[in-house]
Structure formats: C-alpha cells, structure tokens
Amino acid sequence: MARRRQAVTIKHVAADAGVSLQTVSRVINDGPNVRPEMKERVQASIDKLGYVPSIAAQRMSGSHSYLILALNDRERTIAEWEARQGSDWVNQMLLGGMLTAGKYGYRMMVELVDTHVDHVERELAGTIASLQPDGVILTPPHSENRNITRFLAEKAIPFARIGSVAGGPGIAMTMGDEHNAAMATDYLIGLGHERIGFIAGPSEYSLSGWRVDGWTRAMTRAGFKVDGLLEKGDFGYDSGLAAARKLLELPERPTAIIASSDQMALATLDTARAMGINVPADLSLISFDNTPIVNFTQPALTAVDQPIAQTTSRAVELLIDAAREGNWPDEPVRVRGTLIERGSTAPPRQHAND
Template identity: 65%
Template sequence: MARGRPAATIKHVAADAGVSLQTVSRVINKEPNVRPEMMARVQASIAKLGYVPSIAAQRMGGSRSYLIVAFNDRDRTIADWRERQGRDWVDQMLLGGMLTCAKHGYRMVIELVDTHGDHIEREMLAAIGALRPDGVILTPPHSQNPVISALLDEHGISFARVGTLQAGPGFALSMDDERAARLATEHLLSLGHRRIGFIAGPAEFELSGARTEGWQSSMTAAGLSTEGLLGQGDFGYDSGLREAARMIDGGRRPTAIIASNDQMAIATLAVARERGLRVPDDVSVISFDDTPVVRFADPPLAAIVQPIAETIARAVELIIAEKAGRAAPEGSVVVPSRLVLRRSTTPPGGD
C-alpha cells in the first residue's frame, strides 16, 4: 500500500523559500520586522507545500504560547450542562472566541474555576502555569473579582473582563445591559403598559444591577411607580416561578413582565398559564439572552439578544492586538445588545 505524502514542516518551507528558520518563524508569527518581498516568498512556499504552522513552530520566535484561556464559573457551568435547559453561553463563547483565534493563528480553551473558593489563587496559578496563555478572558462573575484581576496583572498577562464597566486592569467589555433593559421597558411603555414588572438576576453579577437600573430609570422617567414590581431572582427557573407568582398574585398585577434571563421568562409563562392568563393578551413578557428555548416557546418570546459571540471575539482581538504592540482603546468597550420582537408583547387590556 502506498504511503501518503509526509506533512510539510517548517524546515521544508525554509528550504523551499531559501530563507532561515527564524525568518519563516517571524512570518508565521506576523512580526513587523520582515521585508514584504521576503514575507511574500515565505507565504508562497507555505501555500505551495500546504504547511500548517504548529504551536511549537510559532514558539520559535519567542515565548508566546498562542493560547487564550477563557475562565468560566465552575459550579454554574456544570449545573447548566447537567440540567440541559438550553443555555448556550459556552456555545456562543466558543463561536466567537475559537473562530477569531483561528484567524490569527491562536487557539482558545476554556477552564472552569470556582470564583467563590478559598483557593482561587492556587487554581488560577495552576492553570496559568500549565497552559502559559498569552491572554485570558474572564466572564461573570470572575470579571468582577479583584483578586483574579490583580493576579493576572501581577503576572503581566493580557486579559479581558467581560460583562463589567468597572475600572481596573485589563480590557473591560460590556453588552450595555442598562441600555438593553431600557429598550425592553420603553418598548412596553410605547405599547401603553404602566405596570411593568422586572425579575432581576443575582446581585453578585454587576450586569444584574445594570439591568435593574435601566428598567427603574425608564419607569421613573415615565412618572410611574415600581412598588411591588421588582423581583429578585437568581437566573434559575424556580426563582422565576417564585417571583412571577408573587407579582401576579399581588395587589398590583403587572400587565407586562421583563425577566433577566430566559429561564426566568419561561417560568413566567408557566405561572401565567397556571393562573389562566394569556400571553400576551393578559400579560406581555420580554426575556434576556435569546437562547433557542424562547424562540420555540408558546408564544415565542420577545427578547434582548446578548451579543456573546461578538463580545468574546472583540475580547480576543484586543488581547492579540496588545500582544502585537498595537494601541489599546481607552475606557470600556461596549458591544450593544438589541431587542427582537416576537409574539409575546401587545398593548395592555382594559383592566
């Protein structure tokens, strides 16, 4: 049986192009000190031989690992995977992060770390020591943890903090949660709703407070009271059941409810159905996140679309640009969310 052609190596490329291994490495690493004609010659040899750069070859030009690590909350991520309730945060992270990394010759991996643990520094240092990443992406609530930020800053690692506007080291990226909540609230106000409930997420997440503030400010600007209309959830389905029931059974039943994530919005639908209320005729509902579950609900839910993939992609680009010595943007980077309307909102009835 004939054997396949051996895979091309960096040595083959150097020989074909008539240059040194270091020159090939500088081209692979996209370093600025390569003459255009030399770069073109090496790239032509790479294309001709079908050479695929390896991490080992890329490291020849320096100490880079060409890895970016995203740290996600361990307990919440594992619980989401086990419950199989349709959350797609990790999927969207991979979509934005892996594709953007690949364009620049990088790889992305995800590590799970318990942000509340007593050994957070040890866990972080163990992961950093094993992987030697060029950059780190912190997702909520890690992105708000000053211990983690200080640790990465101390070790000179480029990193991005997603879901926060807090000042501090690294790049801060936000999906503009306050504005997103205003979009949802103002849409309902434009339909004529005056009793708009809001089920907030856990207080440990900065974005929960931003969303609550957006709803509150829109209600206040419209001259409306929010008494009895704010619920405190935890992003879980059961907390959505509890808070939706409390609002609907209360003295000022809302004609519309905004839930801070899809699980709590689906729970709101269930409570309304149990009470014999029709959505949207008796109560309009808007969700946050726009995971697949809300699109297949009955009725399909209007939702704030969180640009997770776009935000992680931007975080990757910022880290890679910083490693290349390019100027970083000042202040936080905002990747705006948007409201998608479906069949779950309508003007209120005449009650």
C-alpha cells in the same frame, strides 16, 4: 487501503529550504534580522510544500503564544450543560471568539474555573503556566473577582473583564445591560403598559443591578411607579417560579414582566399558565439572553438578544492589539444588545382596540 498523507511540518520546510528551524520560525512570525532573500527562499518552500503554520511553530519565536484563553464559571456552566436546558453562552463565546481569533492566526479556548474556592489563584496559576496565553477573557462573576484580576495584572497578562466597568486593571466591557433593560421597558411602555414588573438576577453579578437601573430609569422617565414591582431570582428556573408568583399574586398585578434570564422567563410563562393568565392577552413577557429555547415556547418569547458573540469577538481583537502593540482602551467598551420581537408581547387588554 490508501495511506494517509503525512502532514507537512516546519521540519520539512527547513529541510527543503536548507535553513534552521529558527529561521523558518522567524519568517513565519515576521521576525527581525531575516534577509529578504532568505524570506523568499523559505516562503518558496512553504508554498511548494503547502505548509500551514501551526501554533507550535508560531510559538517558536518566543514572543507570543497565539492563544486567547476565556474563563467561565465552572459550577454554573456544568450545571447548565447537565440540565440541557438550552443555554448557549459558551457556544456564543466560541462563535465570536474562535472565528475572530482565527482571522489573526490565533486560537481561543475555554477553561472552567470555580470563582468561589479559596485556591482559585493556585488553580489559575497552573492553567496560565501550561497554556501561556497572550490574553484572557473573564466572564461574570470572574470579571469582578479581585483575586483573579490581581493575579493576571501581576503576571502582566492582558485581560478583558466582560460584565464589569469598575476601575482597575484590564479592559472593562459590558453588553449594555442598563441600556438593554431600558430598551425592553420602553418597548412595553410604547405598547401601552404602565405596571411593568421586573425579575432581577443575583446581586453577585453587577449586571443584575444595571438591568434594574435601566428598568427603573425608563419607568421613572415615563412617570410610572416601580414600588412593589421588583423581585429577585438567581437566573434559575426555580427562583423564577417564586418571583413570578409574588408579582402575579399582587392585588393589582403587572400587565407585563421583564425577566433577567430565559430560565426565569420560562418559569414566569409556566406560572402564568398555571394561574389561568394568558400570555400575551393578559400578561406581556420579555426575557433576557435569547437562547434557542425561547423560539419554541408557546408563545415564542420576545427577548433581549445579549451580544455575547460580538462582545467576545471584540474582546479578542482588543487583547491581540494589547499583546502586540500595548494599546488599551481608555473607557469601558460597550456592545449593546437588540430586542427580538415575538409573540409574548402585546398591548394590555384595555388598549387592545385603541
């Protein structure tokens, strides 16, 4: 059986170059006060040994941890994982964040924190003390939790607030929720729909209100009424069932519905089917998120593709720049989504032959 090759460490480089560990660390991290000939000597040993710097070696410089920490809501994330219903928010965060962090010699990891508990600061303090991240990404509802944002600001740790444009510390970022909802509404209006219902998310998320604003703005601009066409859920399937039934039992029911999550859209699809309402012939349906499951429904769902990966990628870039150069955006950073057209949308029946 072949012996496993021993990994090359910073100690091997130091021994080969005949210098201290600290000198190798300063060369790796492009530190000050290193003579050119010493840099060449250490680099020659690195090249000869095939050494790849680890985060531990990079951290020896003491100036950076080379780690970006993303915080996600524990309760909701675990519930989605256990349900195995297709949500890929964390996957998309890792896709965008890890790849971008890696380009800059950083690493990104995700921690789950319960934003509703009283001891959130104590829990967060332990995480920050053990990991010492160069930057933190906050996702909803953490991004608007004042205990968390105040704690990070007091620790002088750069952080990005995804899903928040309110004033205060940190880098405010959105995924263009108001624009995305207006875009979906305009698309349905372009198909000929006039009565377009909307199922909103919970009020604890600012983005829920932004999406309602986008829908309202597009409907008003087109001269259509929104009275009685708004219902609220909690992003979950069961709440979507209740909201969809209320809309579809209206005396003059909507010919199209936009649901603020894939789970609520699936619930709307199932409710319509149970009521004998055909999608898309009798009802067009658009979802938010565009998680994998919407590709496999019958029909497949037209969806607003939330740019989670792109937004996380941008957050990583901004945090690295803030940690290294102290640069902060003056205005909220917006990364807008796109609309993916599938089989759940069509002109309303009265316009089908126009």
